[in-house]
Amino acid sequence: MRYTTATIIEAPIKSVAPYVADPDHFPEWMEGLQSYEQIAGRPGQIGSKAKFTFKMGNRTMVMTETVEINTLPDEYRVLYEADGVWNRVRNLFVGLPDGRTRYENDSEFRFKGLMAILSIFMKGSFKKQTLKYQTAFKEFVEKKAAG
Numbered sequence: 001m002r003y004t005t006a007t008i009i010e011a012p013i014k015s016v017a018p019y020v021a022d023p024d025h026f027p028e029w030m031e032g033l034q035s036y037e038q039i040a041g042r043p044g045q046i047g048s049k050a051k052f053t054f055k056m057g058n059r060t061m062v063m064t065e066t067v068e069i070n071t072l073p074d075e076y077r078v079l080y081e082a083d084g085v086w087n088r089v090r091n092l093f094v095g096l097p098d099g100r101t102r103y104e105n106d107s108e109f110r111f112k113g114l115m116a117i118l119s120i121f122m123k124g125s126f127k128k129q130t131l132k133y134q135t136a137f138k139e140f141v142e143k144k145a146a147g
Contacts, residue, residue, distance in 0.1 A: 004106045015141070022043070
């Protein structure tokens with residue numbers, strides 16, 4: 001499964017893009033984040049790994065993040081892996097002539113086992129969750145930019 005979402009952020013690219021790779025600010029826009037633990041490398045560094053624990057409803061989800069590409073402020077690509085789920089996220093930032101930033105999120109999912117079956121019925125919920133985080137990120141950055 002693959003989809004792309006996009007939004008316009010009312011802030012310049014240089015003040016937007018760094019937040020996507022800054023774990024100090026993750027709790028401010030990642031709803032449900034219970035913990036973040038760096039397990040290899042430095043945050044944002046290519047090849048670095050981190051463990052995320054999320055509370056989603058009444059279940060806990062643990063995933064490992066591996067940074068694949070970091071050419072910020074332009075692109076930040078990460079791979080998330082959890083039980084039965086493989087998710088590559090390509091975050092693209094484009095500075096617009098009027099000082100705003102276009103933020104595009106290209107998400108690709110692969111599933112195994114039970115998740116492969118469940119994903120057939122949950123396609124809309126994955127995109128909805130991505131949009132929720134993207135909107136929260138946008139609101140967080142705009143609030144920061146405003147002062």
